[in-house]
Amino acid sequence: MSAAQLIGLDWGTSSLRAYLLGAQGAVLEQRDRPLGIMRVKDGDFAGAFAQACGDWLRAYAQAPVLLAGMIGSKQGWLEAPYCACPADAAAIAATLAPLALAGRTARIVPGLSCTNSAGVPDVMRGEETQIIGALPAAGSHLAVLPGSHSKWAWVEQGTVVRFASFMTGEIYAALTGHTILGRLMQADAPHDAAAFARGVRYGLEAPQELMSRAFSARTLGLFGQLGEAALPSYLSGLLIGSEIGGASGMTPHAGLITIPVTILGNAALTLRYTEALTIAGMRTEAGTPDCAAQGLWRIARAAGLLI
Amino acid sequence: MSAAQLIGLDWGTSSLRAYLLGAQGAVLEQRDRPLGIMRVKDGDFAGAFAQACGDWLRAYAQAPVLLAGMIGSKQGWLEAPYCACPADAAAIAATLAPLALAGRTARIVPGLSCTNSAGVPDVMRGEETQIIGALPAAGSHLAVLPGSHSKWAWVEQGTVVRFASFMTGEIYAALTGHTILGRLMQADAPHDAAAFARGVRYGLEAPQELMSRAFSARTLGLFGQLGEAALPSYLSGLLIGSEIGGASGMTPHAGLITIPVTILGNAALTLRYTEALTIAGMRTEAGTPDCAAQGLWRIARAAGLLI
Numbered sequence: 001m002s003a004a005q006l007i008g009l010d011w012g013t014s015s016l017r018a019y020l021l022g023a024q025g026a027v028l029e030q031r032d033r034p035l036g037i038m039r040v041k042d043g044d045f046a047g048a049f050a051q052a053c054g055d056w057l058r059a060y061a062q063a064p065v066l067l068a069g070m071i072g073s074k075q076g077w078l079e080a081p082y083c084a085c086p087a088d089a090a091a092i093a094a095t096l097a098p099l100a101l102a103g104r105t106a107r108i109v110p111g112l113s114c115t116n117s118a119g120v121p122d123v124m125r126g127e128e129t130q131i132i133g134a135l136p137a138a139g140s141h142l143a144v145l146p147g148s149h150s151k152w153a154w155v156e157q158g159t160v161v162r163f164a165s166f167m168t169g170e171i172y173a174a175l176t177g178h179t180i181l182g183r184l185m186q187a188d189a190p191h192d193a194a195a196f197a198r199g200v201r202y203g204l205e206a207p208q209e210l211m212s213r214a215f216s217a218r219t220l221g222l223f224g225q226l227g228e229a230a231l232p233s234y235l236s237g238l239l240i241g242s243e244i245g246g247a248s249g250m251t252p253h254a255g256l257i258t259i260p261v262t263i264l265g266n267a268a269l270t271l272r273y274t275e276a277l278t279i280a281g282m283r284t285e286a287g288t289p290d291c292a293a294q295g296l297w298r299i300a301r302a303a304g305l306l307i
Numbered sequence: 308m309s310a311a312q313l314i315g316l317d318w319g320t321s322s323l324r325a326y327l328l329g330a331q332g333a334v335l336e337q338r339d340r341p342l343g344i345m346r347v348k349d350g351d352f353a354g355a356f357a358q359a360c361g362d363w364l365r366a367y368a369q370a371p372v373l374l375a376g377m378i379g380s381k382q383g384w385l386e387a388p389y390c391a392c393p394a395d396a397a398a399i400a401a402t403l404a405p406l407a408l409a410g411r412t413a414r415i416v417p418g419l420s421c422t423n424s425a426g427v428p429d430v431m432r433g434e435e436t437q438i439i440g441a442l443p444a445a446g447s448h449l450a451v452l453p454g455s456h457s458k459w460a461w462v463e464q465g466t467v468v469r470f471a472s473f474m475t476g477e478i479y480a481a482l483t484g485h486t487i488l489g490r491l492m493q494a495d496a497p498h499d500a501a502a503f504a505r506g507v508r509y510g511l512e513a514p515q516e517l518m519s520r521a522f523s524a525r526t527l528g529l530f531g532q533l534g535e536a537a538l539p540s541y542l543s544g545l546l547i548g549s550e551i552g553g554a555s556g557m558t559p560h561a562g563l564i565t566i567p568v569t570i571l572g573n574a575a576l577t578l579r580y581t582e583a584l585t586i587a588g589m590r591t592e593a594g595t596p597d598c599a600a601q602g603l604w605r606i607a608r609a610a611g612l613l614i
Binding site for chain 1: 487514554
């Protein structure tokens with residue numbers, strides 16, 4: 001195992017994933033731990049790190065340590081300032097935040113910020129590392145990272161030009177858990193592909209009417225057109241359709257989206273977004289599974305950290 | 308008090324308002340009680356009615372009794388079927404649901420239903436009575452009834468042609484109470500007119516991006532551009548602006564809204580919607596305060612119930 005060249009962590013809100021990386025960024029070992037920043041007691045991030053991969057630290061005294069994700073937020077270990085878009089791996093590498101760790105210096109990857117045409121800021125933390133890892137340094141790309149706060153990122157020649165967050169996942173949870181829409185639903189129903197597709201089409205058709213169309217997740221139940229087991233998938237589709245409808249008007253070139261959309265998400269979300277984007281007439285590509293690891297590697301390389 | 312000609316109730320989810328009406332629908336007496344259908348124990352609606360205005364029932368043995376609102380829903384006293392749009396006072400009067408009450412027959416006003424161009428149903432209960440009461444029987448009108456589920460209604464010659472619900476109020480409560488947006492907010496802050504207006508403009512500009520723009524209620528706080536006391540008003544404005552932006556594309560004539568919008572709501576909401584609609588370049592009119600009473604009167608008259 002003397003080939004280990006980087007200890008990299010994708011450290012999020014609810015969990016962390018630690019990678020031991022070898023030559024050319026090959027993943028030598030990977031560990032998933034339920035030690036997200038919201039689950040670390042009393043701010044003992046050093047203890048959590050030691051628990052997750054203290055043995056790596058001891059075994060590879062020369063390996064640099066790079067941390068990405070919410071660990072660099074105000075609620076994390078050390079607040080790493082945002083790097084403003086447009087930003088590529090080199091710009092991110094130039095703004096790493098140093099952190100004393102067991103006698104050496106670890107580094108935290110900054111999140112990205114951007115400002116839209118109305119002067120309103122947007123932010124991401126962790127997703128920038130996946131984007132850098134997933135996309136080639138050449139060509140025009142559009143990536144979507146579905147989740148609680150989905151991110152859409154426009155990338156040119158390896159540079160994140162701009163991005164936009166959509167609160168799709170969190171709004172879905174709030175609507176089903178804390179509004180009248182949840183009342184008619186069977187919360188734990190399995191995915192219903194037909195109901196999902198119906199929701200996608202309805203949301204996509206008029207995303208500007210989202211707050212009105214969402215009410216259909218009640219009325220279609222009231223009128224017996226959708227059963228309680230179909231309604232969660234229907235509402236999920238409606239929100240994702242609205243997201244796609246909104247995002248597809250935000251492309252920097254003010255045109256339609258003609259390039260494939262790279263989806264960077266877990267298997268279930270990748271499947272849903274593939275279905276939804278296909279309904280919207282867009283082509284899709286699934287991202288590489290280890291894009292966070294690749295991103296950590298590329299940022300470490302750009303920072304000159306690799307041995 | 309022998310002039311009493313109608314006992315009319317606007318009986319909603321959280322409260323009820325009872326009117327004793329005389330000649331030409333004049334309000335002789337009005338009572339507000341916290342006896343909404345969700346607060347009536349064990350479904351004892353007869354007991355709640357007796358508590359609110361049993362004395363009227365005894366004093367005016369000949370007066371007809373008309374009930375509007377959620378009292379006619381599945382969770383209410385008796386489910387009154389919806390009356391399908393287009394619907395005027397006569398159509399509503401023709402579908403009143405009879406209800407035995409202390410030896411006589413009370414009647415429940417049906418809600419309205421309509422179906423949009425995508426074949427999706429929408430419903431209202433109670434608002435139809437306010438609309439019938441507020442708008443003249445001649446001319447083209449557009450009314451908005453702000454609330455948990457705002458209603459926009461297009462009315463021609465006293466007929467509700469179509470309407471659309473927007474879940475604005477309930478989504479506001481879910482976002483502030485159950486998403487990350489609430490974290491940076493001072494929940495009980497007083498109304499901030501400048502922040503509200505900023506939110507209205509931002510929501511109105513691109514209602515199709517609502518799930519993205521909502522995130523600005525976090526980022527503007529993170530970047531210190533809006534303080535915690537300003538954020539609730541900002542988010543409220545953003546949602547109301549999105550609602551107006553979405554609704555203004557739904558007019559049956561597929562054109563811009565050129566007629567004044569009649570606002571039927573409480574004083575605080577009427578003020579907010581007046582501000583927001585003015586920012587959107589629309590003219591507004593505040594509805595009559597007693598429009599529910601007037602609607603009950605007009606429906607009773609159309610049903611031939613008045614003595």
